[in-house]
Amino acid sequence: MDLHRTFGEVVIWEDGILRHAGRVDMTRTALEGLGKSLRSTDEVVIEATGNSMAVSRVLTPFVTRVIIANPLQVKAIAQAHVKTDKIDAGTLASLHAAGYLPQIWTPDAVTERKRRLAARRYQVVRHRTRIKNEVHSILHAHLIPKCPHADLFSARGRAWLARQPLPDDERAAVNRHVRELDRLAEDLTVLDREIAQAAIDDPAVKRLITITGVNLAVATGMVAAIGEIGRFKSPQKLVSYFGLNPRVRQSGLGAAHHGRISKIGRSHARAMLVEAAWAAAKAPGPLHAFFVRIRARRGHQIAAVAVARKLAVLCWHLLTKDEDYLWARPALVASKTRGMELQAGHPQQKGSRRGPAYAYNVKALRNQEMLVATQAERSYERFTAQWEPRRPKDVARGRLKPAGRK
Template sequence: MDEVTLIGIDLGKHVFHVHGQDAKGHAIFRKKLSRQQLLSFFSNLRAVTVVMEACAGSHWLARKLNAMGHVTKLISPQYVRPFVKSNKNDYIDAEAICEAACRPAMRFVEPRTEAQQLLAALHRTREGLVTERTATINRIHGILLEFGVVVPMSKATLRRLPDVIAIHDLPVRLLQIIQRLHEHYKYLDAQVVETEKELVAQLHGDENAARLLSIPGIGTITASLLASEIGSIAQYAGGRNFAASIGLVPRQKSTGGRAKLCGISKRGDKHLRHLLVQGARAVIQRVHKRNDRLGEWIRSMLTRRHSNVVACALANKLARIAWAVLTKHTEYQGSLLVRTS
């Protein structure tokens, strides 16, 4: 055990497969441990480097192992896959994780703090509630349409839906069904509002959030998600690296000295990318009110490119600006970055 310098863990719900190797990459042991046995095993082991894929439960386990004195590193699963040899099983996966971690140019994922994970959980909860609320609205609309009733599904109409459909000659049982769905909609809408209040409350007193909110197109939801997903800003060498981690830079298929750029890569957090693109669209819609350099750049792009392309390009620029304001401890004010501390 004294020779072990690197341990790879293939994570599971109840069973974990562990691969240990020495400094030269020679396998020392393979173990299959339960969740309780895993923590006990590492608590009795001298400090080593532990690597695992960045997935569900990895950030929690990384914090536990770091507290024991170990050095924990997380790797994106896409970088581990090329090192899986021949047939696939859990032990080979753990060995592939060790092999990937030995590469000098390997990129690692920054483990999230508990606060960042709580913020991310709030976002996932809100996203699920919004999806359920939309599905409920569509369900009401579809059922009424089956009986020849067409009403606009605006918020004002939904608030007084029973009164709106009361003028139509509908079966009593149908009215009961609509009433039940309407109550469910009101519950989901209230839950969304409460979740958004929690997100706003968590942003108060956060200097980084205040800086992010100064950027055009970034509101409370996007700023809080950025704060939870970005982790340590020092892990990104530049704004382009951060934009690339969200999937807002072009995919490349370059060869033979000829550069060929495709559409955006769509890697990283899909929800964060969606929010940045929607924020960019909001900025584009009001670009006539902007007299700064950003407004000039958007108007110039719109004369040459489709609005969808400009939205993605602007989302890329907003991500780079977010990296800049967090790195330089500044706020965005028009064409200038004004130092605040």
């Protein structure tokens, strides 16, 4: 089936012969009618689109399985010179019959819901950031100096903002933006509660928040994007799934040229990993030392992406081996866990009873944990201090002359 917003083109492959079966409306009733006309031994192939998951759920009870093809890898459709809906559907059927159809993993209902929550939260956060930038641009356009407070949109920041001289229309725009920020804050609170309730009993989320810089939103987004960790045979597969692997160009005996990251894959998860990378780069530990080492050679932007790639590799190892992060800070992890419980709606504990998260509020204990993390950072620095740039294999074997040598 070649899916569109309002209809789908159906082609049947049987005994090596393609037969056009007409169009079907993209409604539940029409799809159920199509499913009843099929045999239980049939297989349905569709391309990954915005409504492909809904089509798969409707047709699955009627057939052996529904296969969702990866549109980025179906080159025969993307590069065809003669392209119609009937030809596209026939190409999908022929590729599947020949065993060359690249298919995607279909998540279960629980994972799909987590993905929707993570995507919606990401959209709300992006919208909120865009509105804040518009307010800052208004102040910049009228030569208003930088806000002396840490947060322009806190109570003190808003009081300072109200005293600034602005034209009436700009003042109305600022007030409108502030009201929109308050509404988005309410939406974000509801989404965070739903995300916390879905993750409160998830062992994978609790394992990922042991990594420094990874909070509940990032851990939940990673678990939702990954689904079953067993489908990734190596950490490099997971890195490629997030689009954090560099592009490579190599032909013949020439050297391989590495470019920017591919950015092919889960964009929401990739953005959250980069966000967590900036947080991890500011905290003491091996990840901070790794960030500093890359930043000295390539700059802070590339270093942040390199840390995000390192976090993806860490996620694969932790989930595959069922282990917590080696350099986890227990008091910080307990504070994250307690924050997740409160966010999910659990009651507060008052009185003399203190939980493990209380240790994070004791400065001496918190500094002791940071000292251990700093020692791990120094160990990483000593470990990498003796590293030297690797020479190309052809140079090492004497096939090519090193640069600058005659």
